[in-house]
Amino acid sequence: MTDVILDQVEKRFGSFTAVHCLDLHIKSGEFVALLGPSGCGKTTTLRMLAGLEFPTSGDIRIGERTVNDVPPGKRDIAMVFQSYALYPHMTVEQNIAYPLKKRGVPLAERGAMVSKVAELLQLDELKDRKPKQLSGGQQQRVALGRALVRDPKVFLLDEPLSNLDAKLRAYMRAELIELHARLGRTMVYVTHDQLEAMTMADRIAIMNEGRLQQLGTPDEVYNCPANRFVAGFIGQPSMNIADGTLDETARFRAGSFEIGLDPERFDTRPGPVALGLRPEAISIGAGPIAARVRVVEPTGHENIIILETDGLGALTARTAVQVRPTVGETVQCGIDADALHLFDGADGRRRNRDDSMVTQTPVGERAKVKESQ
Amino acid sequence: MKMSRRILFNVIAWGLVLAVAFPLFWMIVTSLKPGFELFRRPPTMLPETVTFEHYWRLLSETPFLLYFRNSVILASATTVVVVGIGTLGAYSLVRFRYRGRESLAFLVLFTYLLPSVVLIIPLYLFMVKLGLSNTITSLVIAYTTFALPYALWLLRSFMAGIPEDLESAALVDGASRLGAFRDVILPQLLPGIISTALFTFILAWNEYLYALVLVNSDGARPLTTGVMTMLISAFNIEWSLLMAASVMMSVPLIIVFAFLQSYLTRGFGAGAVKG
Structure with a gap:
């Protein structure tokens, strides 16, 4: 069992705190994506797992072992870097064999192991080339090969696809999903690309400003965002969020817009709140809201329409291809009342009452780990 | 036009x-x-x-070969010391984070603000105290003091051009810090090391003033001062011998240059384009 556990891990650089009190339990064999905007602490977290940075406080466990003081080479992990970090003076074969050499694997066995990986990644023909002579995609595969070759317990991937062009990236995404299924190893994948996180990961840990915002499956983070940040970050185009107030009768008001909220489904204490609406929850054609069409973006399989309304401000709607209003036209819009998200005006927390799925800060998990010790 | x-x-x-x-x-x-x-x-x-009689006379009748040997030892030893310390120092300045790192790097350059003449007497007294006066070692130390700051800066800019990820990758792959330095950093740093070595070697090979002051016995005298004291007196300058000696002094440098010239010019361009 190689669970990866971060227990109240904190990392400070001087007076700057890169990671705040992070609790994360990655189960054995799981593919977890660390997702967030740049500077959110995701790469620092990964580097702490790798042993390239040391936590200021807290514990990191890989498998049964606390690895706080274990150097990177002894953690039984492999890492793929965003820049690939291939050794420029070594051939492809030497690059892939390097981790084996450093672990004292006899020369004879090394050759066979390298060949196996090279075959798996279709690098056979390129074994004698230097990294400079390879295309981006090939370099990427060599970096992957170097990680695969000694069959580590945990794979750490730091935005491995971000230097590839769009087509290759889609291809490698599929490759990585397959690879994970085949190897069944724990993988931690850092990315700022939500598409990568949503399509590849079993669970996504969304981070912002050094704090974990939500840990959940792609479904959970999309359908039940734990707070306003997650709601705005996940989804393309992103969720429409309008600020307003709730009155004593559980009615939400924003300018001239008004809607009653069901106290069964929402925490309707009065005060400032924000209402969230996914673009697909807005329908154009009939409904109570009058809106002016500002932009129409046809994508081929759907249309993205940006509307201007009185109370809710700018709204982005996603419609079927047939629905294609003209720019400047005023249309009537409807809202799917079942798809509303309510966020607190002060701390941004989710105020829907369906939150049994949401595992925001996994306090319970931490307690579990402590018990099992 | x-x-x-x-x-x-x-x-x-x-x-x-x-x-x-x-x-x-x-x-x-x-x-x-x-x-x-x-x-x-x-x-x-x-x-x-x-x-070729001047060459023959120089080799057979004068201590030219002794001076030549001294110069080779002197320049090689200085080069080894400067490149050794410079490489490790540059690594420290680039890779480690500690208080005063940047100011240290600048402070090192301050040594060039002092005219070297000012430093000769203190340095001489220093060498006497250490019991090193009149030795090749004293010159190696003296040359190191003024070649090292430049070497440090040159190597620092080369080192900064080596992505940190390379070293991180080596560490994750199981190398120790020293192992990563040897396997990954050094090969990448080779052009920098070569141009630094060339610079230092030339400097030590051609230096005159310190050699004149710190050393005054034939056993430790390098070519520059040796040739001068041997062939130039108050009454006479042995022009033919002097020129023959000069040619033979230049030959090693020309050979080294011819082979490593491309590295040297690359060295002077380092730091201009980072990354």
């Missing part, structure tokens, strides 16, 4: 080349002329009779 401009540039460029090259040409020619042809008027551009 464009044509005449190009011609003008060419004339100027070749004029400069000739101005620089002529003394070298004259040095070689003089070393090959027999004594009686030296002061002839008008001077002969090419020797009428070519002779």
Whole structure:
């Protein structure tokens, strides 16, 4: 069992705190994506797992072992870097064999192991080339090969696809999903690309400003965002969020817009709140809201329409291809009342009452780990 | 217009080349002329009779070879010390985070603000105290003090160009810090090391002032001061021998240069484009 556990891990650089009190339990064999905007602490977290940075406080466990003081080479992990970090003076074969050499694997066995990986990644023909002579995609595969070759317990991937062009990236995404299924190893994948996180990961840990915002499956983070940040970050185009107030009768008001909220489904204490609406929850054609069409973006399989309304401000709607209003036209819009998200005006927390799925800060998990010790 | 401009540039460029090259040409020619042809008027551009007698005399009758040996030891030892300390120092300045790192790097350059003449006497007294006066070691130490700051900066810019990820990757792959340094950093740093080594070697090979003050016995004297004291006296300058000695002094440098020239020019461009 190689669970990866971060227990109240904190990392400070001087007076700057890169990671705040992070609790994360990655189960054995799981593919977890660390997702967030740049500077959110995701790469620092990964580097702490790798042993390239040391936590200021807290514990990191890989498998049964606390690895706080274990150097990177002894953690039984492999890492793929965003820049690939291939050794420029070594051939492809030497690059892939390097981790084996450093672990004292006899020369004879090394050759066979390298060949196996090279075959798996279709690098056979390129074994004698230097990294400079390879295309981006090939370099990427060599970096992957170097990680695969000694069959580590945990794979750490730091935005491995971000230097590839769009087509290759889609291809490698599929490759990585397959690879994970085949190897069944724990993988931690850092990315700022939500598409990568949503399509590849079993669970996504969304981070912002050094704090974990939500840990959940792609479904959970999309359908039940734990707070306003997650709601705005996940989804393309992103969720429409309008600020307003709730009155004593559980009615939400924003300018001239008004809607009653069901106290069964929402925490309707009065005060400032924000209402969230996914673009697909807005329908154009009939409904109570009058809106002016500002932009129409046809994508081929759907249309993205940006509307201007009185109370809710700018709204982005996603419609079927047939629905294609003209720019400047005023249309009537409807809202799917079942798809509303309510966020607190002060701390941004989710105020829907369906939150049994949401595992925001996994306090319970931490307690579990402590018990099992 | 464009044509005449190009011609003008060419004339100027070749004029400069000739101005620089002529003394070298004259040095070689003089070393090959027999004594009686030296002061002839008008001077002969090419020797009428070519002779190697000056070279022979230099090698057989004077301590030239001893000085030569001293210079080789001196320049090589200085190079090894400077490159060794410089590489590790540059690594520290680039990779480790500690208080005063940047100011330290700048402080090191301050040594160049002092005219070297000012430092000679203190350094001399220092060497006497250490019991090193009149030794090759004293010169190695002296040269290290003024080659090291430049070497440190040169290597630092090379080191900064090596992505940190490479080292991180080596660490994750199971290398120790020293192992990663040897396997990954050093091979990447090679051009920097070579140009630093060349710079240091040339500096140590050509240095005159410190050698004159710190060393005054034949056993430790390098070529520069050796040749001067041997061939130049108050009453006479042995021009032919002097020129022959100069040629033989230049030959090692020219050979080294010819092989490593591309590295040297790359070194001077380092830091201009980072990454």
